[in-house]
Amino acid sequence: MLAAAAGTAGTAVASAAATGQAFAAGSDSDSGSRSRSGSGGESRGHGGRPATAQSPSRELRTLLKEIDPDRIEATVRKLASFGTRHTLSVQDDPVRGIGAARDWILAELKTYAEASGGRMTVELQSYIQEPASRIPVATRITNVVATLRGSVTPERIYVVSGHYDSRVTDVMDATSDSPGADDDASGVAVAMELARVMATRRPAATIVFAAVAGEEQGLYGAAHMAERFKAAGADVQGMFTNDIVGSPKADDGTVDPRSVRLFAEGVPSSETPEQAATRRSVGGENDSPARQLARFVRDTADNDATGMSVRVIYRRDRYLRGGDHIPFLERGYAAARFTEPAEDYAHQHQDVRVEDGKQYGDLPEFCDFGYIARVARVNGAALWTLAQAPGTPQGARIVTSTLTNATELVWERGTEPDLAGYEVVWRETTAPEWTHVIEAGDVTRHEVDLSKDNVFFGVRAVSRSGAKSPVAFPVPQR
Missing domain, CATH: 2.60.40.10 (Immunoglobulins)
Known part of the structure; x- marks a missing residue:
């Protein structure tokens, strides 16, 4: 047969x-x-x-053409200009620290929302994180969230995010310059540019564009957002985080400008023992909701409209690290992580310095803004098709x-x-x-x-x- x-x-x-x-x-x-x-x-x-x-x-091709590398560059450079965006940095200084970055993102997203005819709303999603791992004192953690309400099935939700906090080598150093251009102003720029482009449109389902904090200290902001969705019984049918999407250049100098990795978990971490037993008996280890979501990205975004190839990685994330999709996975939502093809560790998380005539640090100069725009197009193609198609x-x-x-x-x-x-x-x-x-x-x-x-x-x-x-x-x- x-x-x-x-x-x-x-x-x-x-x-x-x-x-x-x-x-x-x-x-x-x-x-x-x-x-x-x-x-x-x-x-x-x-x-x-x-x-x-x-x-x-x-319609989708027109939308993707509006994604602007120059605007993405301006966003990355502006975020890097706040000196440090460490989660434990100052929150009431108008020009330096995570509070200044938060206020700028909020104001920028509000300007995008003005073009939406009331369909997009913007809010600060804050809570006090009590002392915990990498949080020595009670700290306010704030996500900046723009919600574009769906016109047909608004209860169905898709989320795209980047994290706006940054760090240097010492994860507890909240005062040294930490521009965080690649990690992760690049991902925030993707979410913000998509919010700008989609604000004037009418998706059938709801799309949420988020800049979250607390990622480097332990995924705190994303966990808070995911828990709020879960407590509200929200129908989140897909979530993408963009984390380290700023450059196609590896630390050995090789460049892969036309591909992006998409990490997708196999057996769901939220699976019950009964569900796990069923899966063992019938298979489907490669058919989790996250991997179906990843296949959907390949179906809709690996084409000439984005100029990119999507390399699906059958893992939750990279070794020794994790991203903001994980709290969503842990609460039973389909979620996946976009990241560049091979990271350049000579600049990621490094202290800003000049050594032997070479500049180090996560600076905008090491980003490729055309590449970030193409990653944004991949996200945009998948998100828009998800929002316009029927639900899973x-x-x-x-x-x-x-x-x-x-x-x-x-x-x-x-x-x-x-x-x-x-x-x-x-x-x-x-x-x-x-x-x-x-x-x-x-x-x-x-x-x-x-x-x-x-x-x-x-x-x-x-x-x-x-x-x-x-x-x-x-x-x-x-």
């Missing part, structure tokens, strides 16, 4: 409009559908791209109540008004990307004439315009 289904390779991708028409003409959502191996499961990859890849719309299907199950060589999948129908239907995707268990796509129609049940023992399946939603959601990996239903 597998060979028969794979024999349909080469079928062209239908246009977005044709896809919407096909789903609109499909079955009623309460009914099911069936695909035989010889008539479904087209292999749709083009030029090495995944079968699930989505071509950027004209909920309640996806693979029916295992009877022994059969066919596979029956069920899921819950979404509530989006422009929802056209669903697609079933599949791949061999050893394949890293989805290789086949089956149009299921506007249904909540679909049977495929392939054995669930031999391949992995997924389900994704499709809008009338042809925008597709991330894939939901089904769990067994006995």
Whole structure:
């Protein structure tokens, strides 16, 4: 059966409009559908791209062209000008320290919000962190958050962040100059530039743009934001942090200007023992929500519109370190980290100094602002498509109540008004990307004439315009 289904390779991708028409003409959502191996499961990859890849719309291409390297450079240089942005640095000086940086970010985001017609709001999200690891005294930690409310499904939320605190070699040194251009004014510049560009637009879902503090001391600001979302029962369906995205140059001098790493956790850290036992019995170690989110980034942002290649790394983060996506992962949200292809440790976290005629320190001079703009385009392509597409299907199950060589999948129908239907995707268990796509129609049940023992399946939603959601990996239903 597998060979028969794979024999349909080469079928062209239908246009977005044709896809919407096909789903609109499909079955009623309460009914099911069936695909035989010889008539479904087209292999749709083009030029090495995944079968699930989505071509950027004209609207998205226009948006991405507005991302401005000069504005990004101005943001990075302004943040570096505050001397130090250490979390423990002064908070009431108008020109130096983390408080001055906080106030400037707030004012800048408010100017962007003025162009939104009231759809974007900006706030300071503060709390007092009591003494803890790397926090010797009670310290106010403040995130600066801009929220662009969705026009159709505002309860569905996507988050993009960078951290605006900085450090030198001694993580407790709150007074020495610590410009933090690459780590992480670059990531803050990505989030802020996306807020500027998207403020004038109307995403269907809500997008949150955040500059968080306390990262270098222990991910405190991001943990506070994630906990607030969790306590409110917020439907955060995706989160990206941009941390160290300022330069494509490695410490050995090699340059890789057209790629960015995306770190994505495998088995969720929030998984219960029962869920872990199920996963061990059926597989799916490579199909966590974070990795489906990473595949979605490849589907939507690894193309000519961004000028970048997205290198997905199947790890939570780099060795010995961690980023602001981790508190979101720990609370059960799909989250991933963007970072440059290879870090230059000669400048990262180094004290500002001149030695043997060479300048050291995390200075703007070592950033590549065109590269940061391309990373912003990768984020923008993924975020905008996420916000415009239907949400990730909920309640996806693979029916295992009877022994059969066919596979029956069920899921819950979404509530989006422009929802056209669903697609079933599949791949061999050893394949890293989805290789086949089956149009299921506007249904909540679909049977495929392939054995669930031999391949992995997924389900994704499709809008009338042809925008597709991330894939939901089904769990067994006995």
